[in-house]
Amino acid sequence: MEDKIEHNPPGERILLWFLFLFSIFILVNAFRIPHLTSLSSGGAFPIFIGSVMFLCTVRILWKNHTRYSAFKIGEEIEKGILLVFPKTVAIFTLIVILYIFLLHPLHFWVSSSLFLIGSFLFLRAAGIIRSLFITAGFLTTCYFLFQYLFKVVFE
Amino acid sequence: MEQGLTYFLMSFTSLKMMSLVALGTFCGIYIGAIPGLSVTMAVSILISFTFSWDVNNALCLMGGVYCGGVYGGSRSAILLNIPGAPAAVATGFDGYPLAKLGEAGIAIGLATTASVIGGFLGIIALATCAPIISNFALMFAPRDYFLLAIMGILLVGSLAGESLAKGIFAGALGVLLSMIGMDPFSGMGRFTFGSVGLMSGIHFVAIMIGVFGVSEALVQLHDIDIKPIKQNLKKIIPSWRLLFKHLPLIIKSALIGIWIGALPGAGGDIAALMAYGSARRSIKKPSRPFGEGAYEGVIAPETANNACIGGDNIPMLTLGVPGDAVTAVILGALYIHGLKPGPMLMVDTPHLFWFWVGTLTLANIFLLPLGLSGIKIFAKLVEIRKGLLLPIIIMISVIGTYAINNSLYDVYWMLGFGVFGYILKMYGFQMGPVVLGIILGPLMEDNYRRAMMDVHHNIPGFFWEMIRHPLSLTLLLANIFSVVTQTKTWTRIIGKVKKLW
Numbered sequence: 001m002e003d004k005i006e007h008n009p010p011g012e013r014i015l016l017w018f019l020f021l022f023s024i025f026i027l028v029n030a031f032r033i034p035h036l037t038s039l040s041s042g043g044a045f046p047i048f049i050g051s052v053m054f055l056c057t058v059r060i061l062w063k064n065h066t067r068y069s070a071f072k073i074g075e076e077i078e079k080g081i082l083l084v085f086p087k088t089v090a091i092f093t094l095i096v097i098l099y100i101f102l103l104h105p106l107h108f109w110v111s112s113s114l115f116l117i118g119s120f121l122f123l124r125a126a127g128i129i130r131s132l133f134i135t136a137g138f139l140t141t142c143y144f145l146f147q148y149l150f151k152v153v154f155e
Numbered sequence: 156m157e158q159g160l161t162y163f164l165m166s167f168t169s170l171k172m173m174s175l176v177a178l179g180t181f182c183g184i185y186i187g188a189i190p191g192l193s194v195t196m197a198v199s200i201l202i203s204f205t206f207s208w209d210v211n212n213a214l215c216l217m218g219g220v221y222c223g224g225v226y227g228g229s230r231s232a233i234l235l236n237i238p239g240a241p242a243a244v245a246t247g248f249d250g251y252p253l254a255k256l257g258e259a260g261i262a263i264g265l266a267t268t269a270s271v272i273g274g275f276l277g278i279i280a281l282a283t284c285a286p287i288i289s290n291f292a293l294m295f296a297p298r299d300y301f302l303l304a305i306m307g308i309l310l311v312g313s314l315a316g317e318s319l320a321k322g323i324f325a326g327a328l329g330v331l332l333s334m335i336g337m338d339p340f341s342g343m344g345r346f347t348f349g350s351v352g353l354m355s356g357i358h359f360v361a362i363m364i365g366v367f368g369v370s371e372a373l374v375q376l377h378d379i380d381i382k383p384i385k386q387n388l389k390k391i392i393p394s395w396r397l398l399f400k401h402l403p404l405i406i407k408s409a410l411i412g413i414w415i416g417a418l419p420g421a422g423g424d425i426a427a428l429m430a431y432g433s434a435r436r437s438i439k440k441p442s443r444p445f446g447e448g449a450y451e452g453v454i455a456p457e458t459a460n461n462a463c464i465g466g467d468n469i470p471m472l473t474l475g476v477p478g479d480a481v482t483a484v485i486l487g488a489l490y491i492h493g494l495k496p497g498p499m500l501m502v503d504t505p506h507l508f509w510f511w512v513g514t515l516t517l518a519n520i521f522l523l524p525l526g527l528s529g530i531k532i533f534a535k536l537v538e539i540r541k542g543l544l545l546p547i548i549i550m551i552s553v554i555g556t557y558a559i560n561n562s563l564y565d566v567y568w569m570l571g572f573g574v575f576g577y578i579l580k581m582y583g584f585q586m587g588p589v590v591l592g593i594i595l596g597p598l599m600e601d602n603y604r605r606a607m608m609d610v611h612h613n614i615p616g617f618f619w620e621m622i623r624h625p626l627s628l629t630l631l632l633a634n635i636f637s638v639v640t641q642t643k644t645w646t647r648i649i650g651k652v653k654k655l656w
Contacts, residue, residue, distance in 0.1 A: 009581070011582070012582045015578065015579075015582050019324070026331060026346075029346060033338075033343065033345055034343060038607075038612045039607045039614065039617075040340075040603075040604040040605075040607035040608050041341075042340060042341050042343050042345060043345075044604075044607075045334070045599075045603060045604070046331070046334055046345060046346070049327050049330050049331050049334070050331070052323060052324075052327040053324055053327045053328065053331070056320045056321070056323050056324035056327065057324065059320045060318065060320045060324075063320075083581065084577075084578055084581045086377070088376055088379065089373055089376045092373070092376055092545075093373065096369070096549055096573075097570065099549075100553065100567065100570050103553070103563060103566065104563055108557075112550055112553075115546065115549075115550065116546050116547070116550065119542075119545070119546035119549075120542060120543060120546060123379060123540075123542030123543075123545070123546070124542060125540045125541075125542025125543040126542075126543065134543065138547060138550075142550075142554065146204070146554055146558075
């Protein structure tokens with residue numbers, strides 16, 4: 001049983017069904033590309049690639065369907081979320097998403113400072129004072145390195 | 156020839172370029188050594204920063220990071236038993252036991268010298284074989300390029316992952332992503348869903364940084380609490396006697412590395428494991444039993460993985476087919492700087508080829524002093540907590556992606572692909588084939604369409620052309636072979652044959 005879980009972690013079936021539906025969506029959209037008149041037209045290759053993706057997901061789902069049935073759907077979703085997004089990963093991912101969406105309203109340097117200090121504290125990598133010093137040191141280095149050497153223009 | 160030599164020596168004669176190679180090698184060693192930071196990640200982030208640079212300067216920095224990074228993985232494999240890069244997995248088998256015996260210094264010294272010698276042999280192979288292969292590749296027709304691109308994706312897809320179907324899916328996903336935007340033949344939008352922003356496609360560097368930077372950082376969060384073990388470092392530089400004693404092993408391992416590297420789809424990790432396996436089988440009296448700190452167990456994989464750099468570059472520069480994920484990223488960098496690796500590279504821009512060979516040679520020269528120094532400082536550096544390292548990786552990824560077009564739009568894509576790539580990785584989908592698909596997708600599609608036009612859209616004619624021409628037939632058979640050898644039926648047949656023997 002342990003071996004099966006190792007090879008087919010919970011949640012894989014859900015992901016594969018999602019990828020299966022995604023490949024159908026791609027296939028449908030590939031057929032809708034205009035001027036599908038010949039085998040060298042703009043839609044031909046996308047249809048081929050969409051079909052490859054579709055067949056791959058069907059193959060994986062078919063091959064593993066007996067192993068997947070070891071889980072009930074509700075149980076699988078719950079275990080899958082715990083596997084892919086344990087507490088630390090889930091919160092850190094949210095912090096990253098928040099950071100990226102705050103880049104525009106807060107300006108790069110302010111949002112990056114908040115992100116670094118918040119992440120260091122959340123990941124228990126340093127205390128408040130040390131986090132502040134590391135953040136200040138790192139951002140100063142970044143400022144000179146990227147602004148002057150690599151010529152990146154920050155908003 | 157004289158011109159080639161001039162370009163070869165170009166990076167040796169400019170102080171700026173020399174400094175960039177040295178800086179790149181130095182950074183590469185540390186990036187490769189710190190678990191969680193990969194050469195692929197570093198080079199993909201670097202592409203975005205060196206966008207506006209002169210191509211020669213950008214290549215100097217990237218060549219240095221590339222060479223240093225492949226070697227750097229050995230340091231953490233020896234000191235911490237955590238390979239900094241996949242190519243250093245085999246080094247840890249005997250490197251870490253050596254460190255436990257208090258011989259970490261000599262293990263690092265041997266790894267450095269073996270890497271440098273292996274690197275030089277690989278570069279010699281690149282300089283001698285690439286022009287020959289390139290001349291041969293000029294005979295390629297569009298259908299051959301189509302088959303070659305399929306081969307590149309298939310080999311990496313099947314070698315890198317646990318499942319062939321997942322590898323092919325990942326490769327197809329990459330090809331699909333490369334098709335988003337305007338059709339290069341008709342100018343019609345594909346998969347744009349009416350969005351003007353999508354008409355120019357999704358920048359592949361944003362995708363690469365997402366799937367190699369952000370997703371890798373999220374994967375690393377799973378082992379955030381692992382604490383490294385401190386090591387004692389004594390003697391570092393190996394004796395001449397020790398080196399000469401192992402010279403035949405070094406040459407043999409370098410040849411394995413070059414050969415594996417030259418195969419499209421096989422990278423330094425496979426070369427190192429094969430060289431280690433070969434040494435284990437062929438050496439009857441190692442310095443210690445293998446797995447318990449044999450010098451041979453460090454020399455063989457380290458020689459092979461650095462020799463593989465030269466080998467990897469042969470298909471990348473001559474055919475435009477990358478050997479592994481790192482060369483796929485470097486291939487992307489060359490495209491970005493307006494160069495087109497492939498048979499025409501040696502015809503249109505031969506200076507670039509010799510310049511790149513010279514840069515790799517210089518990086519190898521720098522590898523020796525840089526690799527043998529600063530080991531005590533390094534031991535402290537690798538003890539940096541992941542909690543400090545991972546937010547910094549994310550921030551650099553954001554800067555790198557933003558730098559592509561000075562647009563937050565790319566950063567949003569990077570975030571999306573980072574999280575999506577992380578989920579796929581957790582379920583055994585490899586990211587190497589995705590990137591290969593993005594890079595090779597246009598090559599595959601353009602040549603498929605040209606080949607189809609050549610036969611007036613006649614499917615039997617398309618296949619007949621593949622069978623009729625010996626070169627196309629060879630490539631077709633190689634593709635079929637690479638698919639068949641990954642199936643369970645093949646494994647069963649081989650198992651039975653082995654039992655019979």
